[in-house]
Amino acid sequence: MSVEYMRAIRARYESLGYTPYRWFEADSPPPWTPLVKPLSAARLGLLSTSGAYALGQAAYHYKDDTSIRALPRDIDDRDIRFSHITENYLVDPRRDPHCILPLAPLRRLTREGVVGELAEHVFSCMGGVYSQRRVREETAPALLEAFRRERVDAALLVAM
Amino acid sequence: MCHQTVSLVARHLEANGIPTLCLGAARDIFEAGRPPRAVFVDYPLGHSAGRAFDAQDQYDVVSAALRGFASLTTPGELLTLPNRWPDDAWRAEASSTEGKDTRQPRDETPQFQFPADREAAIASGAWAPG
Numbered sequence: 001m002s003v004e005y006m007r008a009i010r011a012r013y014e015s016l017g018y019t020p021y022r023w024f025e026a027d028s029p030p031p032w033t034p035l036v037k038p039l040s041a042a043r044l045g046l047l048s049t050s051g052a053y054a055l056g057q058a059a060y061h062y063k064d065d066t067s068i069r070a071l072p073r074d075i076d077d078r079d080i081r082f083s084h085i086t087e088n089y090l091v092d093p094r095r096d097p098h099c100i101l102p103l104a105p106l107r108r109l110t111r112e113g114v115v116g117e118l119a120e121h122v123f124s125c126m127g128g129v130y131s132q133r134r135v136r137e138e139t140a141p142a143l144l145e146a147f148r149r150e151r152v153d154a155a156l157l158v159a160m
Numbered sequence: 161m162c163h164q165t166v167s168l169v170a171r172h173l174e175a176n177g178i179p180t181l182c183l184g185a186a187r188d189i190f191e192a193g194r195p196p197r198a199v200f201v202d203y204p205l206g207h208s209a210g211r212a213f214d215a216q217d218q219y220d221v222v223s224a225a226l227r228g229f230a231s232l233t234t235p236g237e238l239l240t241l242p243n244r245w246p247d248d249a250w251r252a253e254a255s256s257t258e259g260k261d262t263r264q265p266r267d268e269t270p271q272f273q274f275p276a277d278r279e280a281a282i283a284s285g286a287w288a289p290g
Binding site: 002005015024025029030033035038039045047049055057058061062063064065081082086087088089091092093094098099100102105106108109114115125127128129130132135136139140141143147148152154155157158160 | 211
């Protein structure tokens, strides 16, 4: 049985005296865009919500930071950093970033021809944003523009 | 919260012509947020792309997830990967409803991982202390 995070987090916040968090519950079917070419011919974009940033970039802050960062696809592991409001989940990513920002597997899949190409820049955000309105109005449009700039055919979005 | 953010972003990208595939480790948040294509791996949060220091597991998770672009044909469908975490000890803590707040204090100061990162961000002009 998989962990029921929504129920656990609701109860946890309640016991701390916070107002119950209202999770996003979709009331409409998701939009749909078919991938018209095989993945082996596609330029793939990547987003990780883990708060990854490159050495030399600003780290994320923890008060509903809706900004995004672009990291070069061939970034050296030693230049990858993380800042995320739930730092307890960063223990392993900070030792091996590929468990949440899967550049190494995607590079291999590209070499093997399974993926046509990885976009030159991959993206991160700090997914721990409480305001759904701000995600919709700030993060999502910024990422749409960023992926368009990278001319991706499809995007893999990895949630932390 | 990350899974909710990803669901919202995926729906926005998809509505604007970019096919997406969400990979994550919180099944219930995906089921509520209903991104267009979702892949669930039953691993502790922080490991949605596989186990740390296990390149083969990461490759297996990511390649299996990407096959969802071909196999998921119904909007909102969720694919569950067969991968199993080696032990179940993490589940109790993840499911806990006890009042433990693991979040960091919330303010708008960038939380650099190392002090040297702060200096590097200042030197590159990416950030300036307020």
